[in-house]
Amino acid sequence: MKKANIFLLTIMLFLGVMLTACSSDANSKSDDGKTKLTFTMWGGESDKETYQERLDLAKEKFPDIDVELIYIPKEYAQKVQTMIAGNTAPDIMQLAEEVHIYSSKNQLAPLNEFIESAEIDLDARFGSVYNNYSREGNVYALPDRGGSIIVYYNKDLFDEAGVEYPTEDWTWDDLLTASQKLTKKDGDKIVQWGVGVGDWWPLWMSFMYQNGGGILDEDGNPIINSPENIEAMQFAVDLIHKYQVAPSNKDYANMGDIGADQLFAQGKLAIDYTGFWNIGGASEVEDLNWDIAPLWKNKEKGTIPFGSGLAITNQSKHKEEAFKIIEFLTGEEGQLPIVENNQDAPANVAVLESDTFLEKDFAKHPINTDTFAKSAEMIIEMPLIPEWNEMQKLFTDNFADVWTNNGSVEDALNKTQQDLEKLLKK
Structure with missing residues (x-):
């Protein structure tokens, strides 16, 4: 009797599962x-x-x-x-x-x-x-x-400074030289900036990959404190604090807590590098004479998708x-x-690469839409690991002093290396 009851119960459970599935x-x-x-x-x-x-x-x-x-x-x-x-x-x-x-x-x-x-x-x-x-x-x-990340540039500011427009062959040296010529002061106050560099991860990470560096090696091990990465991040930080051709976080705050895209739209930033979405913002500004180009390079080409x-x-x-x-x-x-x-x-x-895209009137004036196809050939493989969110928090926390106070790049990357090693061993 007990076996029969167990058998009937088993059948009922099976039928219940099947009915639920159906x-x-x-x-x-x-x-x-x-x-x-x-x-x-x-x-x-x-x-x-x-x-x-x-x-x-x-x-x-x-x-x-x-x-x-x-x-x-x-x-x-x-x-x-x-x-x-x-x-x-x-x-x-x-x-x-x-x-x-x-x-x-x-x-x-x-x-x-x-x-x-x-x-x-x-x-x-x-x-x-x-x-x-x-x-x-x-x-x-x-x-x-x-x-991907592309370059937006103000053609009028380039023309006024006698600087040639950016191309896909631009190097870090070209970026620095142009930014220095494009930065203007009124007394001790900078009233026009050469380039907008910031603490958002795609902006500084692109420099690392262009310098032959990266975040993880082929086996998934952290390499963020490599010499290539230290050199790359130092260059990006130096654009702000050493050469003073890019606004610091404090500068942005003093200008009304705006970012590079808004500063570019105001005509006070000659070079912005960001995504497709900025086409809409730039197009809304009357008399803003701008165009786009692929991102610069160093040892290698590389842009963040x-x-x-x-x-x-x-x-x-x-x-x-x-x-x-x-x-x-x-x-x-x-x-x-x-x-x-x-x-x-x-x-x-x-x-x-189609005419539909290349001839599309994304802006109120013709722009170099082939920039996106050229940039697609430069895209890097990102470190999209399961611990992505935790890794982003480490970047934010460990690099804050670097961007805001010109803290030690090497110290920040060494600490991040240690933190990443701990994170990935969990």
């Missing part, structure tokens, strides 16, 4: 039997509209797949993690530098088999940037929105359909609205 699968279907997917994204209203436009195009190609766009403008990572913890993860999610925080927790599905089945040539479609979404041999996202990728969560019950959507969105047709709506630089190389 119910869950049914909930991912529309009333008409179509596959239902969810897609989370961040950004502004214009980003939301562009994603929806792209999903509408995907719907035309895959009429049996319905995709619900879930817009999360604030606290994106926290809210997505809550969804994952509650077993209500989206099928598709937008992500960026935090990709391997998710992948290391087995929260993302490896895309290798789907990529191979679809015969996608990642290098041809995206260049090298897809490597930033790869870990331990697996690709966890397809690049979607692209772009921006943008985001599209991943599939491991909780998705329709990974095959989800991949069809992200394959389309990162293909040429799916990328065009990014360009048409002035949203961003596309990650797809063919679109980046």
Whole structure:
């Protein structure tokens, strides 16, 4: 009798699990039997509209797949993690530098088999940037929105100083020489700055990679206190404190707590280096005569990629359909609205090099849009480790005295090396 009861209990538990699974699968279907997917994204209203436009195009190609766009403008990572913890993860999610925080927790599905089945040539479609979404041999996202750090320069200020415009062949020496000529004083007060250098990680990290340095070696070991990195960061700091051609944090605070982008828009900064988004800000300023160029180099070319990728969560019950959507969105047709709506630089190389992008009126006057294609060839592979957030906090804490008070670069990097070694041994 006892054995019979145990047997019946086992059968009931099994049926309960099966019913739950079937119910869950049914909930991912529309009333008409179509596959239902969810897609989370961040950004502004214009980003939301562009994603929806792209999903509408995907719907035309895959009429049996319905995709619900879930817009999360604030606290994106926290809210997505809550969804994952509650077993209500989206099928598709937008992500960026935090990709391997998710992948290391087995929260993302490896895309290798789907990529191979679809015969996608990642290098041809995206260049090298897809490597930033790869870990331990697996690709966890397809690049979607692209772009990188580029140079913005005020043509009028260059002309007044008799300085030639920046090119992709510019070196650190060219940057320093030009910045010195472009910096102006009224008595002891600097009223026009040569270049904007800051404590945001892409700005100083790009110097390290250009000097043959980096954050981690090929085996994932910290190398941030290497001679190449010390020299690179010292150069960046010297632009502020030694040569005084770049504003310090105190200078920015005294000017109303603004940043380099705002100072450039005011016509008081000759060289700004930042992302695609500054095109919009610069274009809003009447009579600001500006253009763009690839970032300078030293021993090597190198620029930090921006943008985001599209991943599939491991909780998705329709990974095959989800991949069809992200394959389309990162293909040429799916990328065009990014360009048409002035949203961003596309990650797809063919679109980046197309007449549609190169001839697009992103600004109120012609600009060198081929800068983005040239920059795509200079992109570095970033240290996007699962401990990314903790590493960022170390950078902020350990480098504060360097940027604000001209503290010792070598001491700061040595301490960061020790802290990284401890962090990665956990």
